[in-house]
Amino acid sequence: MSAKTADKIATAVIIFFAGIIVLIMAGLLGFILVRGIGHISFDFLTSPPETIKKGGGIGPQLFNSLFLLVLTMLITVPLGLGAGIYMSEYAKPGKVTDFIRLIVEVLSSFPSIVVGLFGLLVFVNVFGFGFSLFSGALALTVFNLPLMVRITEQGMQSVPQAQKEASLALGLSKWKTIKSIMLPIALPIILTGTILAAGRVFGEAAALLFTAGMSSPRLDFSDWNPLSPMSPLNPFRPAETLAVHIWKINSEGLAPDAPEIAAGASAVLILMVLLFNLLARWIGRLLHKKFTATK
Amino acid sequence: MQNIELSTKDLSVFYGEKQAVKGISLDFASRQVTALIGPSGCGKSTFLRSLNRMNDLIGGARITGEIWIGNENINDPKTDVVLLRQKIGMVWQRPNPFHKSIYENIAFGPRYHGIRDKKKLDQIVEESLTKAALWEETKDRLNRSALSLSGGQQQRLCIARSIAVSPSIILMDEPASALDPISSAKIEELIAELKRDYSIIIVTHNMHQAARVSEKTAFFLMGEVVEYDDTSNIFTNPSDKRTDDYISGRFG
Numbered sequence: 419m420s421a422k423t424a425d426k427i428a429t430a431v432i433i434f435f436a437g438i439i440v441l442i443m444a445g446l447l448g449f450i451l452v453r454g455i456g457h458i459s460f461d462f463l464t465s466p467p468e469t470i471k472k473g474g475g476i477g478p479q480l481f482n483s484l485f486l487l488v489l490t491m492l493i494t495v496p497l498g499l500g501a502g503i504y505m506s507e508y509a510k511p512g513k514v515t516d517f518i519r520l521i522v523e524v525l526s527s528f529p530s531i532v533v534g535l536f537g538l539l540v541f542v543n544v545f546g547f548g549f550s551l552f553s554g555a556l557a558l559t560v561f562n563l564p565l566m567v568r569i570t571e572q573g574m575q576s577v578p579q580a581q582k583e584a585s586l587a588l589g590l591s592k593w594k595t596i597k598s599i600m601l602p603i604a605l606p607i608i609l610t611g612t613i614l615a616a617g618r619v620f621g622e623a624a625a626l627l628f629t630a631g632m633s634s635p636r637l638d639f640s641d642w643n644p645l646s647p648m649s650p651l652n653p654f655r656p657a658e659t660l661a662v663h664i665w666k667i668n669s670e671g672l673a674p675d676a677p678e679i680a681a682g683a684s685a686v687l688i689l690m691v692l693l694f695n696l697l698a699r700w701i702g703r704l705l706h707k708k709f710t711a712t713k
Numbered sequence: 714m715q716n717i718e719l720s721t722k723d724l725s726v727f728y729g730e731k732q733a734v735k736g737i738s739l740d741f742a743s744r745q746v747t748a749l750i751g752p753s754g755c756g757k758s759t760f761l762r763s764l765n766r767m768n769d770l771i772g773g774a775r776i777t778g779e780i781w782i783g784n785e786n787i788n789d790p791k792t793d794v795v796l797l798r799q800k801i802g803m804v805w806q807r808p809n810p811f812h813k814s815i816y817e818n819i820a821f822g823p824r825y826h827g828i829r830d831k832k833k834l835d836q837i838v839e840e841s842l843t844k845a846a847l848w849e850e851t852k853d854r855l856n857r858s859a860l861s862l863s864g865g866q867q868q869r870l871c872i873a874r875s876i877a878v879s880p881s882i883i884l885m886d887e888p889a890s891a892l893d894p895i896s897s898a899k900i901e902e903l904i905a906e907l908k909r910d911y912s913i914i915i916v917t918h919n920m921h922q923a924a925r926v927s928e929k930t931a932f933f934l935m936g937e938v939v940e941y942d943d944t945s946n947i948f949t950n951p952s953d954k955r956t957d958d959y960i961s962g963r964f965g
Contacts, residue, residue: 510772511772578809580805580807580809581809581811581812582770583767583770583803583805583809584803584805584809584810584811584871584874585811586767586770586798587765587767587798587801587802587803587875588798588799588802588821588822588825588874588875588878589795589796589797589798589799589800589822589825589826589878590795590822590825591795594825598821599811602812603812709812709813710812710813710858
């Protein structure tokens with residue numbers, strides 16, 4: 419076989435596999451959207467669910483998912499950035515650093531149900547946060563932190579050594595170099611990691627079953643005092659997220675239109691993730707432009 | 714007798730077990746260009762990088778001996794390297810402008826060192842770019858990305874960036890070797906201009922360049938300085954056979 423034929427065959431095979439992947443993805447996405455999109459209406463997005471009657475919505479669940487996302491990211495991003503920068507720039511290479519890296523790797527392959535049970539044990543019971551958004555956010559942090567740390571470390575390591583040296587040679591401190599020269603260059607990579615982590619928050623159900631709980635109190639959307647128990651902003655109330663709701667309604671839903679609600683909620687979930695992705699990328703590009711003056 | 718800007722006493726650099734620089738003692742006169750020449754791997758770049766403690770960044774590098782600037786030995790653990798590096802600028806082989814605008818590349822250092830006044834910063838940017846012979850080409854696009862400049866322009870920008878924090882010494886590590894001949898000639902012209910205000914130590918592989926731009930030349934071989942003399946002597950009448958062999962192209 420000539421090199422040219424081999425090259426052609428390899429190209430064809432690769433295109434074939436890529437095509438299969440695209441087909442599967444498009445099929446899955448299309449299936450969920452086609453089944454669910456008809457059920458989405460303003461009413462569906464805003465009204466609370468019904469237990470046994472038809473026509474319940476997913477309003478509180480949608481809000482819970484978004485709120486939990488914000489809460490989790492508020493905890494995960496600073497921790498992840500800090501640890502990632504430490505691992506990349508401050509930790510001396512050696513046995514201890516390698517050991518920390520190993521732990522991070524192990525942690526990232528933890529099954530999420532185990533993280534959920536750990537959360538139940540530690541956050542819900544020992545620390546006494548109860549079934550709450552806060553417990554859920556902490557469990558998701560355990561779940562997402564390894565990803566965030568690794569991505570930050572990779573992002574920092576992707577900055578050319580010459581950039582770092584140029585900054586230090588001007589007499590800038592290490593921290594200033596990290597903050598003003600390295601982080602802006604690493605930003606696109608770190609942002610991708612953050613989006614991945616955020617996507618997992620949206621989609622995660624198992625880790626939340628035992629931490630954030632499977633029910634929502636009757637939320638009063640006119641009460642925005644985070645301390646009052648019926649307020650949507652109270653981080654210490656139980657909160658069922660969209661993903662948990664889909665799981666619950668599929669396995670034990672009593673409403674006659676449960677399959678439609680599940681389908682509609684799935685479509686909403688996917689659209690939310692998509693929207694969030696696009697938004698985050700757009701903001702990331704804006705920031706990158708601002709810091710690096712690229713047009 | 715000329716003023717001595719910087720001198721090393723018995724300076725050695727080790728990478729782990731390997732000794733890359735072997736007890737070098739050299740004096741560098743102020744407002745002169747000193748060229749460090751020698752075959753690849755002779756330790757000249759390593760020597761240069763230890764003068765502003767850049768080798769500190771490399772894990773496993775160990776530097777012994779003394780480096781004197783004025784009456785301070787800067788190879789001392791107590792030396793504030795951040796302050797030190799402000800006094801010693803550096804330019805690398807490959808242009809490495811920051812991924813920022815042309816203006817920001819220059820203003821970044823001075824602003825960090827305490828100059829906040831916009832007018833003053835504008836003035837520093839203009840002066841530095843003018844000194845680096847880049848002002849005319851860039852004055853209308855200071856807000857464009859530095860990466861939009863050509864390689865030669867980027868290198869002059871890097872020189873402008875280093876003089877913006879007003880160092881007294883500039884270290885150059887083969888500053889023209891990654892550039893085309895025309896850009897390279899511009900850098901050489903620039904070096905001839907800059908030595909009126911700065912003491913320049915330049916590592917170069919190009920012996921013609923060394924002969925053209927420098928007053929003094931040190932010939933490095935295997936981590937040692939074989940000969941250190943006026944450039945004219947080194948190139949016309951070297952006292953060591955090995956120097957003669959190297960500059961006449963018999964090895965290296």
